[in-house]
Amino acid sequence: MGYDLKDRIVFITGASSGIGRASAVEYHRAGSRVVAAARSLDKLQELADQLGDDRVFPVAMDVTDPAQRDDALDKSRERFGPIDVLVNNAGWASFSSIYRTPPEHLDRMLKLNIASPIAMIQAVLPEMLERRSGQIVNISSVVGNQPIPRMAVYSATKAAVSSLTTGLRMELKGTGVDVLLVCPGSTNTPFFESAESIDVKAVRFSKSQYSPEQVARAIVQSSRRRRREVTLTVEGKLISLIRRLSHRIADAIMYQVAKRSMPTLKT
Ligand SMILES: NC(=O)c1ccc[n+]([C@@H]2O[C@H](COP(=O)([O-])OP(=O)(O)OC[C@H]3O[C@@H](n4cnc5c(N)ncnc54)[C@H](OP(=O)(O)O)[C@@H]3O)[C@@H](O)[C@H]2O)c1
Structure with missing residues (x-):
């Protein structure tokens, strides 16, 4: 049986840009009420103005900050009621070799890409379990299935998201809460400019x-x-398939992809 999105309350992190913003538009088109969360309230307000009705609620939130998370969730519940769908989308990357990744980049990736989705899941699950209904949608990446050099730390955070999703799905079996994983490949968003x-x-x-x-x-x-x-x-589907057949071949391909698409300053 499918999941009817009409009038569902969908909370999306990282909705001010790229995939999160486009997802807000698409859930809105499906008839959902959308809570669009990110740090840039001006961009969220622009999105709400564009969609032009009261089914979009822009909320400023740094998802890595526990107080801001709680505040945004309180505001969302006050406005629309309990959350039906959580889309854990906000993410950031440092394109750096592991041994040169600065501690602040490491900290930012770990907090934003993995600790925050876990905290968001913990915050919304009780209301979903109580109603025996809901969805957690985690945005990982193709590189969560097959890491790429010079993005290995980022890849590891996405592998953690993928693993978390599988573990959570097993834990929630029979509860009525769906746990979904989407692994985008290379997508044309400001992600690459925001990366350091x-x-x-x-x-x-x-x-x-x-x-x-x-x-x-x-x-x-x-x-x-x-x-x-x-x-x-x-490419994303292909490399995931090749990895299932041979890690060695998949690694060799990704090594070449990194060499070609991410040349380094030093070796
Ligand atoms: N683009 C790709 O090729 C690609 C491929 C695979 C997976 N992904 C994944 O897809 C997701 C979306 O990426 P995108 O490509 O749409 O990137 P994007 O355009 O750079 O969007 C990232 C979003 O995350 C938000 N964000 C960043 N730090 C935040 C924080 N501390 N608190 C709250 N929100 C924060 C940003 O909003 P503010 O700056 O306003 O806070 C922005 O809305 C990410 O998880 C990314 O890892 C992307």
Whole structure:
């Protein structure tokens, strides 16, 4: 049986830009009420103005800050009621070799990409379990399945998101709460400009980048169809398949991809 998104309350982290913003538009199109959360309230307000009705609620929140998280969740519940769907989307990357990743980059990736989704899940689960209904949608990445050098720390945080999703799904079996994983491949968003790097000169990823709208459609379709896991882009699907057959070949391919698309300043 599918999951009817009409009038559902969907809380999206990182909704001011890229995949999160496009997902807010797509859930809104599906008839949901959307809580759009991020740090940039001006961009969220712009999104709400664009969608132009009271089914969008922009909320300023640094998701890594426990007090801001609690405050945003309180405001969201006050406005719309209990959350039906949580989309853990906010994320950030440092394109750096592991041994040159500065502690502040490491800290930021660990807090934003993995500790915050866990905290958000802990915050919304009790109300979902009580109602025996809800969805947790975690945004991981193709590199969560197959790491890439010079993004190995980021890859590890995304692998943690993927693993967390599988573990949570097993823990919540039979509770009525769906746990879904979406692994985008290279997507044309400000992600690459927002990223920082220590030793990577440039980042030139694949030609077949998805648009954030394509990813958002896949996310909303996953919600509707209760699809447990979706991997996007042809390259993304291919490398995940190759890894299942041979780690050695998959590693060799990703080594070449990193060499070509992320040349370093030093060796
Ligand atoms: N683009 C890709 O190629 C790609 C591929 C695979 C997976 N992904 C994943 O997809 C997700 C979305 O990425 P994107 O490509 O849409 O990137 P993006 O355009 O850079 O968007 C990132 C979002 O995260 C928010 N954010 C960052 N730090 C935050 C914080 N401390 N608190 C709250 N929100 C925060 C940003 O909003 P504010 O700055 O306003 O807070 C922004 O809305 C991420 O998890 C990313 O890892 C992206």
